Amino acid sequence: MSDLAIEATGLCRTYRSRTGWLRPQRQEVVAVRGVDLAVPRGELFGLLGPNGAGKTTTIKMLNTLLIPTAGTARVAGFDVVGQTREVRRRIGYVFGGDRGLYDRLSALDNLRYFAELYGVAPRDQRRRIAELIDLVGLTGRERERVEGYSRGMRQRLHIARGLLHSPEILFLDEPSIGVDPVAARELRQTVADLASTGTTVLLTTHYMAEADELCGRIAVIAAGRIQALGTPAELKHHADGRQVLEVEAYGVTDGQLVGIRRLPGVREVDLVVRGAAQLLTVQSDTAVDVQAEVLNGLSGVRLGRVTARQPTLEDAYVAIVNRAAADGSNGDGTGPVDAPADVAVPA
Ligand SMILES: Nc1ncnc2c1ncn2[C@@H]1O[C@H](COP(=O)(O)OP(=O)(O)OP(=O)(O)O)[C@@H](O)[C@H]1O
16 A cells, blocks of 8 residues: 555646637636645645635546546545546545535434435444534534534535545645634634544645644645645745735825835735735845835825734745746746735735
């Protein structure tokens, strides 16, 4: 038996579609362009990246829902193209969102139904379902209809469903999407508990903090390629030599952002909306003090708290994704990736 739960070599996927009906045109999107992965059994591995990076496409190839256009992958030791049945028997797949549960049924009845569907032996069903309800923290609520469940509870029930047939490997695609912070914390606890049972977990997420807390190693994917891979501590080195200035502001204009991006020593500029305020984050070289220049560039804007701090893993992630966008690191001239709304364009 291989020590690797997941191994991929040169995995690629191109989508071909047609647009227009009068003069149909063929369109090609290269979603994944040469992904190599080696995930040992029992690891909680994170796949992180901006929108459109290729995370879901990668997961779908690994769990046999999509055929790679090039490259190979083995999951639980079996080939994802030639041995789909063996792979499917050993994996679970849980994706974020609301689909896939019966609202009118209780959690218990949902799990009973899916246990039948997944072929869990009748004599094992009762014990397995009880174990899973306990694992995902729904004990005491299992007889209530799912329609009354919060998003977080539903998501934990999804995880229980994905684990019914005791998979060796669980793919968790954006489990915390749309879940409030408290429920997201409970969800993270569930994932951590699950990993401690020895199940290999491949988690995709947009949230660096989530990956940081949970994952042994993280691959940052952008433009269909792995741009960086390592433990959270290793990834943090991508922001070495930088310092971060955070400014709470009200009404920063695009023109001002462009001006700040052009300041000497500025490496990344990121603006996110936090309630009524904006949070401007400026990464700069430690050798250059940009604070006075940045505040000068914001003249006329009402400012709140101004904080200088050390870079976090999130800052390192922004640096990795932006570097990929800046050098169009697709390597084939297809240009930069789309940065998500909450990730800055490169300075
Ligand atoms: N069925 C499809 N047909 C055509 N293009 C597709 C299809 N599915 C995905 N794509 C494209 O492939 C690229 C990668 O998409 P993918 O869904 O794998 O990214 P992702 O990292 O999971 O993004 P997100 O975080 O937004 O879910 C994107 O450019 C996307 O538009």
